[in-house]
Amino acid sequence: MPDEQEDRWRRETGGSGFPERARRRLRRLRDSRSRERAEVVLLVKCTVAAGLSWFIASTLMQAASPAFAPFTAVMMVQATIYRSIAASWRYVAAVTAGVVVQGALGFLFGPAFPTFLLVALVALALSRLPALGAQRTSVATAAFFAFSQFTMATDTAGRVQGLVEIVLLVLVGCLSGVAVNLVLFPPLRYRSADEGLAVLASSVADLLQDMGTALCSGEAGSDDAHRWRRRANGLADMVSQARTGVETARESLRLNPVFFLRRHRDRTSLETQRNVVGALDRVGGLASSLARGLAERDGGEAAAPSPAELGALLSSLSDAARSLQDIGEGPLRQRIGELDGRLDDVRLRLSRLEEDRSGDAVRTAVYTDAARLEEEFRTLRDALREETGEAPPH
Template identity: 40%
Template sequence: MSGGRTTADQTDQGRFALMARWWRRALAYDGDERDTLRIIGKSTLAATLAWLVSYVALDARSPAFAPFSAVLIMQVTVYRSVVQSLRYVGAVVAGVAVQAALGFLAGPDLLTFVLVAVIALAIGRWQVLGAQGPQVATAAFFAFATYTSASADSQRLRALGEIVLLVLIGCAIGIAVNVLVAPPLRYRGAEYGIRGLAHTLKDLLADMYPVLAEGVPDQDTTGGWRSRAARTGGMIGQAWWGLETSKESLYLNPRRLLRRYRGHPGFQGYESVLGALERTLYQVAALTRGLDRSREEEGEALGPFLRRYAAFLEAAGEVAAVLTTLDETTLLPQAKRLERLTDDAEARRDDVVQETRERSLSLADPSMPYGILVTEATRLLEEFRYTSRVLLEVAQDAERSSGERKQRGRSAGGG
């Protein structure tokens, strides 16, 4: 028997290592891992309280409706919990109403069930109910089962009303727990999205400029750059989702009234920066296509041109590196540094243009790559300039607001 480790042992160790890293991230900082633990804990608390109310206090016939509802509407933001609870209650009421109307009119037979299913499924397609649409049919089917198990009309009415009551109780408890127990406030979610996109941009540029500095890249290299640039669409979508979630987390959230959250610069600036980063990544994708095309150009002028272009991309990567560490607590110095680095990138772009002039390279000839690459560099630079300007304005506004609050505080203390 071999004394070495088997593949299964290695797989188990890999899984344990992944789990250990997951728990270290959850305990170290506020991120997705800690959000997961927070949602699990709050859902457990809400479900337990809902069960106690429905089973112990009310002695309901179907107490599980309450904890199920409490868990179902536990969302990543308070606003989303309220919206989903309203839709869920509407779906349940609609399903129970369909069953009540048809049950009392036609009786609890198979034809009635078919009609209930058809109507409930049709109502569930209503866009107003959103993701809770399928709950119309679910509630109708449970209501039908409850209706058939009761013997008298009064018992049936009471049972159907109890379903609606339990759902209301569960939703109310779920919302209360989400509001009162560490309500999610995702100010930093917008920053995380911007950092992620900036990391992608920085890494891509960091791979490009050393190759260009050495000469004309081969087809596999430029094709790889194009593929990486084309795959950023999913990350862009995630970044926008993070921004929208951050904005949603403010609605109906009592934590935003606390003093330490009043100095937040807001999301309008981050929204502009995220839009600029999205356009920047598209410009880089176009730039990689231009570099791919440059392989077709022969001549001794292409190498020096690409070396100048590599210097520009290196400077652009320095700009992206600042965005990878974007932090609202140090936004003003970061914005000023971003402005200086953008000036450096502009100087490198000017060197590229100067190179084309010294070597009489045509920027207007569409059959040559020079004009395309200079145009994409200029557009890339414009987005960086816009980003630095937006962040500087946001940081200065935040500084002024903070100064005004401190002044009011000193005035109030002196009074």
């Protein structure tokens, strides 16, 4: 009985106790694609970058304010190496600008309160320069910190040394952050592309499946068609997220040594994944157009040539869309084979639907949208074949 009660408790609570949660987290840590693994890697990299920069600034340079280096280093551990380098040069430029402004005005007018106001005015004005990107606010921050250092120094040599030290500490921090990001687990963001594409393909497949099931059952009405159209229009956000994921993955390859050492030959190229996202975007638009046609019949019943055949066609297209979920992970030839099998059934369904395409303009428009859906998947299949070197079927 105690064992049965424990099993029942686990089923009801989902094993929500601390030991069970800890075990789940440890299991996910073994997966290189998990969010937990990414968080731990980021934590380790930031710690190493901070420690390295502190050692250089405190032990080797014996700087008066070494904390500026690890503070900078942690900020430079970005999601991609390209972003680390881009953020670094902008941050160095922003800090240097702030230090130069403070140094020039400080030596010209002295460490007085009116000088601070003038430094603040000029630094805040420079902080609006778009060329420095997200780092532009650091112009004012550096100027304020430099003014503090300037006022604490007792002679000209000490003031010059303090200002130069700030810039050097920033350089140490940037170099440490970029070096650690480059050497220690260089980030390849394939996961962002894979997840965005998988969510989009799954959503498109679910929409087509729901449309197909309702039409096959003969229970689809205008209200259903309006709801399908709203869902199809809502795919735009997922398309945007998928495109962002692909672009992030492309960016992570730039200047990344792992990409050059390990080519991931079993993966589908990111260019192909971008083309798949574009194709699914067009499929969503066609699904919206088709749903609009189904809703344009007066009365409660949706307009369609042979609703059952149209429903079967959409269900087959749903299977085709679902076969694209894991296309980024390869092997691509296997995905093409799965897509081929789905499209054979789609062509059969479309030929049957063509026999009942005659009628009013609404029925003709619905058939045209269905035919364009099939053509979109067939065009995508042919493009995938070209990437593998296979000749498209005639």
